[in-house]
Amino acid sequence: MSKKATLQIDGKSYDFPLITGTENETAIDIKTLRGATGGVTTIDPGYKNTGSCESAITFLNGEEGILRYRGYAIEDLADKADFLEVAYLLIFGELPSKEQLDKFHSDIKAQSHVDEDVKKILDGFPKSAHPMGVLSSLTSALVAFNPSSVNVDSEEDMYNAIVRLMAKFPVLTAWAYRKRVGLPLDYGDDNLGYVDNFVKMMFKKPSGEYTPNKVIVDALDKLLILHADHEQNCSTSTVRMVGSSHAGLFVSISAGIAALWGPLHGGANQAVIEMLEAIKEDGGDTHKFMQKAKDKQDPFRLMGFGHRVYKNFDPRAKIIKKSADDVLDALGVEDPVLDIAKGLEKEALEDNYFVDRKLYPNVDFYSGIIYRAMGIPVEMFTPMFALGRLPGWIAQWREMRLRKEPIGRPRQVYIGENHREFKSLDKR
Numbered sequence: 001m002s003k004k005a006t007l008q009i010d011g012k013s014y015d016f017p018l019i020t021g022t023e024n025e026t027a028i029d030i031k032t033l034r035g036a037t038g039g040v041t042t043i044d045p046g047y048k049n050t051g052s053c054e055s056a057i058t059f060l061n062g063e064e065g066i067l068r069y070r071g072y073a074i075e076d077l078a079d080k081a082d083f084l085e086v087a088y089l090l091i092f093g094e095l096p097s098k099e100q101l102d103k104f105h106s107d108i109k110a111q112s113h114v115d116e117d118v119k120k121i122l123d124g125f126p127k128s129a130h131p132m133g134v135l136s137s138l139t140s141a142l143v144a145f146n147p148s149s150v151n152v153d154s155e156e157d158m159y160n161a162i163v164r165l166m167a168k169f170p171v172l173t174a175w176a177y178r179k180r181v182g183l184p185l186d187y188g189d190d191n192l193g194y195v196d197n198f199v200k201m202m203f204k205k206p207s208g209e210y211t212p213n214k215v216i217v218d219a220l221d222k223l224l225i226l227h228a229d230h231e232q233n234c235s236t237s238t239v240r241m242v243g244s245s246h247a248g249l250f251v252s253i254s255a256g257i258a259a260l261w262g263p264l265h266g267g268a269n270q271a272v273i274e275m276l277e278a279i280k281e282d283g284g285d286t287h288k289f290m291q292k293a294k295d296k297q298d299p300f301r302l303m304g305f306g307h308r309v310y311k312n313f314d315p316r317a318k319i320i321k322k323s324a325d326d327v328l329d330a331l332g333v334e335d336p337v338l339d340i341a342k343g344l345e346k347e348a349l350e351d352n353y354f355v356d357r358k359l360y361p362n363v364d365f366y367s368g369i370i371y372r373a374m375g376i377p378v379e380m381f382t383p384m385f386a387l388g389r390l391p392g393w394i395a396q397w398r399e400m401r402l403r404k405e406p407i408g409r410p411r412q413v414y415i416g417e418n419h420r421e422f423k424s425l426d427k428r
């Protein structure tokens with residue numbers, strides 16, 4: 001007999017089926033709840049207990065610190081695959097053969113031009129504009145230059161839209177950076193790998209040759225893999241939600257970028273470095289900031305600590321912590337901010353407040369330190385996260401459309417005024 005959950009409301013019982021995922025996660029299927037009960041709904045702000053979809057892309061177990069893309073452990077992928085292979089895996093479901101990967105890469109290269117008029121849009125932004133806002137706007141603007149909507153019943157049409165975005169997004173990211181630092185907007189070099197090419201687009205000076213540093217390219221490749229997907233987080237849910245109205249791929253991703261911008265999500269890597277800098281400026285007393293983080297009257301939180309789903313450790317943080325040490329060694333970087341980070345980490349891991357609440361360093365506690373060592377300015381940290389997350393967003397959008405999911409439209413419990421008689425202006 002199939003399993004069920006029984007709900008009692010005012011003495012009446014209602015049965016709902018249980019569904020079980022391939023990793024034995026169980027969910028109560030409440031699709032019929034409102035109809036069966038005559039309008040009763042559920043409430044779960046922040047969706048801590050609510051599944052929004054069934055998905056075959058990423059599995060994570062926050063209690064055990066497991067993260068897998070399409071069944072492959074993040075540790076294996078970070079160690080043995082490159083970012084483009086992982087992007088293919090996430091989007092199309094299988095690791096590519098050599099031929100598939102070569103074709104994917106050459107199709108991306110064939111689309112790596114961005115209409116010159118996009119430069120005029122970029123020109124309209126002040127230099128001080130945050131690159132996440134710029135990136136979200138330019139990604140949305142791509143629609144104007146590629147207006148045909150994606151026919152989701154055509155694999156070919158889907159594929160073309162995907163390679164277009166995979167190709168143009170790194171160019172836009174590099175342009176957002178170059179505009180900010182006053183460098184001419186440039187294209188990359190199609191003879192290079194996807195990540196090498198991106199590094200060159202970022203850092204090449206107008207005079208002279210540029211050869212990407214292998215240490216930087218390898219570390220960035222790994223960081224992009226670690227950020228490539230994380231199932232139904234805030235930005236991914238946004239992409240699926242916007243896409244569920246059948247808005248196109250580019251605008252759905254543009255909305256995801258906006259969601260990622262916030263300091264409680266992708267903006268945390270920037271917030272971590274700003275916090276470490278502030279502690280340094282204040283004299284470097286980590287203990288004082290630990291006390292502030294624990295004080296409920298003080299809004300200060302230890303940025304880079306805690307995670308909505310990882311309540312033991314963040315597996316990505318483990319991988320990246322090692323990478324941070326390697327990169328700083330290889331580049332010979334001595335960074336006082338790193339000492340502050342290490343001090344904070346040590347104190348937090350031994351502090352009851354943090355231990356009791358299972359607050360551990362997350363991936364963003366370390367990623368900012370690596371970006372900084374690479375010479376990437378702090379405002380570009382979150383765009384780097386967006387570049388990594390792009391294949392995950394695309395994969396989730398594609399899955400949502402292929403599964404023909406209904407438009408996202410949550411319910412609410414209304415707590416406002418009951419019906420009131422309208423009073424004309426002269427009587428108020």
Ligand code: ACO
Nearest residue numbers: 263264265266268293301302303304305306307308357362
């Ligand atoms: N510093 C101090 N206290 C914290 C922190 C923190 N960083 N994070 C959580 N807490 C405390 C809360 O005050 C709360 O305490 P209480 O139970 O006494 O009220 C308890 O821990 C639980 O916190 P919630 O906010 O309920 O946990 P939630 O799962 O909703 O939030 C979040 C997770 C948003 C990541 C939170 O830990 C946080 O704000 N961290 C700092 C920002 C950050 O690093 N974000 C990056 C996330 S990773 C990513 O997006 C890739």
